[in-house]
Amino acid sequence: PPSPAESSSAAWTARDEAVVWHPFTQHTTWAGDEPTVVASAEGPWLTDVDGRRLLDGVSSLWTTTVGHCHPRVNEEVKRQLDTLDHATFLGSTHRPGIELSEMLVERAPRSAERSLEKVFYAGDGSSAVEVALKMAYQFSAQSGRARPDFVRLQHAYHGDTLGAVSVGGHDLFHSTYKPLLLTTVGAASPGDRANGPDRVAHAEADLERIMAERGEDVCAIIVEPLMQGAAGMFDYDASYLRTARRLADEHGALLIFDEVATGIGRTGSMWAANRAGVVPDMLTLGKGVTAGYLPLSAVLTSQRVYDAFLARPGDTGPRTFFHGHTYTANPICCAAAIANLKVMEEEGVLDQAAALGERLGGLLDGFAGDDRVAEVRRVGTMTGVEVADQGPRTGFDVCQAAREHGVWLRPLGNTVILMPPLNLGVSETELMIEALAKGLDDVF
Ligand code: PLP
Numbered sequence: 001p002p003s004p005a006e007s008s009s010a011a012w013t014a015r016d017e018a019v020v021w022h023p024f025t026q027h028t029t030w031a032g033d034e035p036t037v038v039a040s041a042e043g044p045w046l047t048d049v050d051g052r053r054l055l056d057g058v059s060s061l062w063t064t065t066v067g068h069c070h071p072r073v074n075e076e077v078k079r080q081l082d083t084l085d086h087a088t089f090l091g092s093t094h095r096p097g098i099e100l101s102e103m104l105v106e107r108a109p110r111s112a113e114r115s116l117e118k119v120f121y122a123g124d125g126s127s128a129v130e131v132a133l134k135m136a137y138q139f140s141a142q143s144g145r146a147r148p149d150f151v152r153l154q155h156a157y158h159g160d161t162l163g164a165v166s167v168g169g170h171d172l173f174h175s176t177y178k179p180l181l182l183t184t185v186g187a188a189s190p191g192d193r194a195n196g197p198d199r200v201a202h203a204e205a206d207l208e209r210i211m212a213e214r215g216e217d218v219c220a221i222i223v224e225p226l227m228q229g230a231a232g233m234f235d236y237d238a239s240y241l242r243t244a245r246r247l248a249d250e251h252g253a254l255l256i257f258d259e260v261a262t263g264i265g266r267t268g269s270m271w272a273a274n275r276a277g278v279v280p281d282m283l284t285l286g287k288g289v290t291a292g293y294l295p296l297s298a299v300l301t302s303q304r305v306y307d308a309f310l311a312r313p314g315d316t317g318p319r320t321f322f323h324g325h326t327y328t329a330n331p332i333c334c335a336a337a338i339a340n341l342k343v344m345e346e347e348g349v350l351d352q353a354a355a356l357g358e359r360l361g362g363l364l365d366g367f368a369g370d371d372r373v374a375e376v377r378r379v380g381t382m383t384g385v386e387v388a389d390q391g392p393r394t395g396f397d398v399c400q401a402a403r404e405h406g407v408w409l410r411p412l413g414n415t416v417i418l419m420p421p422l423n424l425g426v427s428e429t430e431l432m433i434e435a436l437a438k439g440l441d442d443v444f
Contacts, residue, residue, distance in 0.1 A: 009050050012037040024173075033400070036408065041068030044421045044428055046408060054408040057420050057432050062229070062261055063292030064421045066343045073291050073339040080335035089121065089328045096334035097121070103341050108283065108300050109273035116283055116300035120321075121329040125260035125286035126159025128297035129222075132282050133163045133182075134323055135305065136220035136254045142308045142319055147219035147253070150184045151210055153203075155192060157230030158222065158258050167222050170231055172413075185210055185218070191227075191234030193375070200236055204243040215251030220282075222256040225272035226379050229261040232415040233377045233384025238276035245278050254281040254305070260297065261382070264288035265344065265422050268354035268380030275380075281305060288422075291340035296333035344422075353422035356429065357381045360418065363433040372444045374414075383418040385436065387443075394443065401442035407435035 017031045039049045044067055046054045056064065066073065080096065087094050101119040108116040120135070122128045133150065140147035152158075152167035159165070160173070166182035168174045169189075174181075187210055188195060190203035211218065221244050228234040248255040257280040262272035266288060269275040273283065282305065286297030309319045327333070344350060357380035364385065367373040374386040387394050395411030402409045402416075409416055409432075416439075420432060 007049055009034070009037040009048060012049055033396075036403070043067040043069075044424050054403060054406060055420075055428055055431055055435070057402075057407050057409045057418055057435075059288070059419050059421050060292050061287070062266070062419050063287045063290075065264060065288045065291045065340055066347065066349055066423055067421050068292070070291065070343060072343045073293060073336060076339035077293060077332060077336050080332050084331045086327075086330055086332075088326075090324060094329075094331050094334075096331040096338060097329040100329075100334040100337050100341075103338060104285075104298065104300060107270055107341070109271045109279045111277075111279045114279040114281070114302060116279070117303045118301050118306040120299045120301065122286075122297045122299070123295050123325050123327050124159070125258075125284065125297050126161040126164045127325065128260065128284040128286055128299050129158045129164040129167070129258060130161055131299045131323060132222070132256050132258075132284050133167065133220070135299065135301065135321060136256065136282065138321065139254065139305050139308050140219040147217050148183075149214060149217045149219065150182070151187050151207070151218050151221040151253075152184050153223055153228065154186045154189045155228055155231035155234065156189070156222070156224060157228070158224070159260070173230075185214070187221075189228060189231075189234065190236035190240040191231070193234070200240050203236075203240055207240075207243060207247055211247045211251050211253075215247070215253065218251060218253040220254040220256050221248050222258060225257045225259065225262055225278070225280075226267060226276055227262055227272065227382050229382065230412060232386065232412045233382060233417065235377050235379045235382075238278065241276045241278040245280075248281070256280055256282045256284065258284045260284055260286040262379070264340075265350050265353045266380060266382050266419065268350070268357040270350060272379070289340065290333055290336040291343075293336040293340075294330075294333040295327075296330070296337055347423065349422050353381055356420070356422065356424055359426065359429050360433075363429065366433070366437075370440075372440050377415075381419060381422060384412070384415040385418065386415045387440070389414050390444070397443045398436070398439040401439035402435040404442070405435035405438045407432050409436065409439075 037049045038046050040047045046056050104119050122131050154169045156169045158167050165174050188203040188206035190200045195202045263285040267275050281302050283300040290296050364376045372388050374388050377384045395414040399409040399411050
């Protein structure tokens with residue numbers, strides 16, 4: 001281990017810069033921006049190698065649910081480590097994989113007409129989206145006719161693998177790869193402020209038009225329900241999801257909700273689907289499912305989708321879903337997820353998340369009329385504070401300034417994201433908003 005003199009943030013950053021290539025990072029400015037070198041974490045607090053404590057205002061990467069290093073989750077992960085490290089899900093199965101699947105199905109959104117009954121595992125949000133896309137296409141092929149089109153929203157973000165990028169619509173992240181992508185149909189986004197106050201009606205009309213023109217070729221409509229997260233937190237009304245549900249049904253397409261960001265309590269309900277009162281045919285989840293401990297994601301599907309993959313007499317080829325990953329349903333990841341779901345229930349974390357959302361809303365009302373803030377957008381605990389544009393780095397500068405006031409925040413462009421652990425306390429929530437306010441004072 002490095003000697004004390006060599007263990008400062010500056011020393012670690014120099015070592016990092018020599019060998020590491022970070023995600024979504026321009027390395028000419030990386031070291032100069034003085035990245036936080038995290039040493040440990042507990043509850044909502046991070047501690048860096050210089051001993052400085054920072055409140056984690058973004059749940060690491062929108063993942064932490066019950067707080068970092070929660071004793072119950074730690075215990076369950078350690079127990080699993082001593083019991084079974086890995087067993088393939090090809091030709092074998094295991095208790096954590098089965099139990100987690102039962103828990104997810106029990107907690108999945110449902111209505112009188114629709115429920116999600118089967119769980120297919122993957123490793124991260126993007127790979128869950130890949131699974132959903134391949135499944136939806138194969139479902140159409142095995143249900144009568146292969147439908148080649150996916151409808152996705154403009155400004156969508158579903159991850160960084162090529163299928164997920166194909167259904168994305170975030171120019172900065174996606175346009176470089178256009179020549180490599182699947183062709184998809186971009187529908188107007190119901191959260192797009194450029195379309196004015198009638199944006200939801202405008203987007204509904206656009207989806208009606210697309211489905212009228214080519215609905216019979218569409219295998220699935222994919223959306224981030226209620227909140228387009230990585231676009232910069234653009235919330236929209238549930239009526240759009242009801243329209244998408246109706247149009248998918250009318251045209252025989254599947255509706256996919258990507259709840260990688262919105263799921264596991266982030267909107268103040270277990271799923272955005274519950275909040276909206278709309279049940280999809282497939283739901284992707286990831287991020288918070290393991291409380292932020294380990295990579296695990298999944299696709300929940302209806303029985304109808306699953307049944308289309310079962311061999312039947314007269315088949316001319318296999319109906320199998322030929323997809324899987326080495327770490328599919330890794331038992332340690334599943335154990336972390338089981339522990340997270342149990343702790344969330346035992347400690348009433350969904351109620352805490354709903355209360356946190358309200359508290360955030362109340363505190364952020366304090367920015368009404370503040371001309372340094374262009375807009376506050378929020379669904380439950382998922383919050384974007386768009387700062388008045390003073391240049392491409394204003395959002396980043398506000399986050400850097402907030403860090404000096406003890407809070408770790410990250411921007412998406414000029415939108416500062418607030419997405420704290422779901423059980424954040426009252427005084428910590430106040431501290432987070434105070435640091436944001438002081439950060440604005442420092443920058444403007
Ligand atoms: N889908 C949504 C809605 C997301 O917000 C994200 C990540 O932010 C992803 C998919 C991709 O997940 P991952 O980064 O785990 O691949």
